Amino acid sequence: MSTHEHDSDHDLAARLRALPPERSLPADGWARLSAQLPPREPQAAPVPADNVVALPARSRRRWWLPVGAALAASLALYAVAPWRHAQPDAPVPSTLQLQAAAMTAQYQQAVASLPAGRAPEWQPALHELDESAAQIQAALAQDPRAPHLLGQLKRTYALRLELTRQAAYAAESGLTT
Amino acid sequence: MTRSLMTCCAALLLLPAVALADTQIDERHNLAAGGRIELSNVAGKVTVRGWDRNDVQLTGTLSDGLQLRQEKSANRVRWEIEYPRRNNNGGATLVLNVPRSVELLLSTVSASQDISGIDVRRLQADTVSGSLSASGRSGDSKLNTVSGGVIARLQTPKLDVNTVSGRIEAGGGVSGDIGAQTVSGRVEVDAGRVQRLAVETVSGSIDLSAAGLAPGGRINVESVSASVNLRLPRTVSAQLSVNSFSGSINSDAGQVERPRYGPGSHLDTRLGNGDGDIRIQSHSGSVRVRLDR
Numbered sequence: 001m002s003t004h005e006h007d008s009d010h011d012l013a014a015r016l017r018a019l020p021p022e023r024s025l026p027a028d029g030w031a032r033l034s035a036q037l038p039p040r041e042p043q044a045a046p047v048p049a050d051n052v053v054a055l056p057a058r059s060r061r062r063w064w065l066p067v068g069a070a071l072a073a074s075l076a077l078y079a080v081a082p083w084r085h086a087q088p089d090a091p092v093p094s095t096l097q098l099q100a101a102a103m104t105a106q107y108q109q110a111v112a113s114l115p116a117g118r119a120p121e122w123q124p125a126l127h128e129l130d131e132s133a134a135q136i137q138a139a140l141a142q143d144p145r146a147p148h149l150l151g152q153l154k155r156t157y158a159l160r161l162e163l164t165r166q167a168a169y170a171a172e173s174g175l176t177t
Numbered sequence: 178m179t180r181s182l183m184t185c186c187a188a189l190l191l192l193p194a195v196a197l198a199d200t201q202i203d204e205r206h207n208l209a210a211g212g213r214i215e216l217s218n219v220a221g222k223v224t225v226r227g228w229d230r231n232d233v234q235l236t237g238t239l240s241d242g243l244q245l246r247q248e249k250s251a252n253r254v255r256w257e258i259e260y261p262r263r264n265n266n267g268g269a270t271l272v273l274n275v276p277r278s279v280e281l282l283l284s285t286v287s288a289s290q291d292i293s294g295i296d297v298r299r300l301q302a303d304t305v306s307g308s309l310s311a312s313g314r315s316g317d318s319k320l321n322t323v324s325g326g327v328i329a330r331l332q333t334p335k336l337d338v339n340t341v342s343g344r345i346e347a348g349g350g351v352s353g354d355i356g357a358q359t360v361s362g363r364v365e366v367d368a369g370r371v372q373r374l375a376v377e378t379v380s381g382s383i384d385l386s387a388a389g390l391a392p393g394g395r396i397n398v399e400s401v402s403a404s405v406n407l408r409l410p411r412t413v414s415a416q417l418s419v420n421s422f423s424g425s426i427n428s429d430a431g432q433v434e435r436p437r438y439g440p441g442s443h444l445d446t447r448l449g450n451g452d453g454d455i456r457i458q459s460h461s462g463s464v465r466v467r468l469d470r
Contacts, residue, residue: 121286121287121305121306121323121324122305122323124324124342125323125324125341125342125360128341128342128360128361129341129360132360132361132379132380132401135379135380135401135402136379136401139401139402139422139460139461142422142423142440142460143422143440143441143460146422146458146460148399148458149401149460151377151399152377152379152399152401155358155377156360156379159341159360163323163341166305170286170305174260175219175260175286176219176286
């Protein structure tokens with residue numbers, strides 16, 4: 001530490017000790033402050049309180065906030081919801097139809113992951129299965145509460161996947177004629 | 178003229194060479210009682226016959242380039258025709274003689290399978306486009322094709338047949354537990370007394386007949402667009418339930434009912450004491466139930 005720094009610290013400590021002790025607020029401080037403020041505009045005469053219920057000022061002024069928020073939320077929901085373009089009277093999909101749609105998506109994903117074997121013995125059956133799946137889906141659209149159609153669709157997809165696997169294996173192994 | 182004669186002579190000279198290219202096989206194996214026989218081939222024909230011997234025999238002709246691969250043990254024999262050149266040249270024509278009480282597993286692609294005179298513990302036959310015909314006795318029978326037709330004249334207490342477009346024709350003593358599934362293939366079953374008869378198709382028509390329903394037995398038929406005909410004896414005891422979305426229902430028993438609003442029709446009735454269950458569901462195919470067998 002240098003001599004110059006030491007002198008500065010000593011000087012600062014001396015000045016701190018020389019400060020006056022803690023001061024308390026004067027008792028008439030607010031009164032003196034109020035007298036120095038500019039005069040306020042006169043207020044309207046108070047309404048008699050016997051026939052009107054006075055609402056809090058905040059509620060009266062900001063009633064539009066929740067209503068506006070709800071409206072904005074509704075508009076936003078309408079704008080982003082996937083069914084915004086649906087007709088008002090469009091039928092709601094049944095549980096079976098939702099299950100069928102989910103099953104179809106999974107099936108398409110699974111079949112796309114398989115190699116497309118061109119084994120000729122399997123091709124007519126694969127085509128037949130695709131047509132049958134479309135036929136079952138059309139039937140399900142007509143009768144969306146028929147569990148046996150979902151079972152048929154499941155069986156058809158399972159068979160299609162199995163035969164696709166077989167066809168790919170046969171083409172790869174040369175087990176075709 | 179001379180030129181034609183020379184061509185004929187050349188062809189005649191080549192014939193023995195072509196014949197020599199085929200391979201004759203004659204294999205035998207002593208198999209323990211209840212053992213398993215497996216045979217796999219792609220093209221050609223497989224004929225299976227039952228015989229009263231303890232050994233199993235495979236004879237036949239392999240086209241040029243084909244090879245027989247075999248694995249043998251006391252309880253099992255496996256024969257597979259290999260096609261190394263990816264060219265079948267007509268495939269293999271095989272005859273398999275099998276003893277009683279064995280397990281028999283056959284697998285082909287386009288080769289047809291002709292099975293008769295067998296008396297086996299279990300039969301499983303798979304083919305893709307080949308036809309499949311099976312007769313004899315089997316403790317448990319499973320027949321699968323893709324487009325090939327199936328004719329099953331088996332005395333079997335358990336039969337399961339699956340095809341995509343192949344036609345199924347089952348009879349000749351089939352009874353007990355029967356399952357038949359197709360996508361577009363027609364199904365015809367003429368059964369004895371059944372404990373369970375389950376048939377499913379998308380568009381292949383269904384003709385079923387049974388001599389009786391075992392106590393507590395079940396018949397379940399499902400179709401999308403195919404017509405369904407079921408024929409049973411008048412004495413059958415079961416609860417009959419038929420549902421169709423747009424197909425007609427015609428039954429010798431019960432009353433067809435339709436909802437006041439909307440499509441569909443159904444029939445629910447009790448046959449005899451209502452012991453078993455018969456359930457038929459069709460989306461658009463017609464349903465006919467006859468009680469005159």
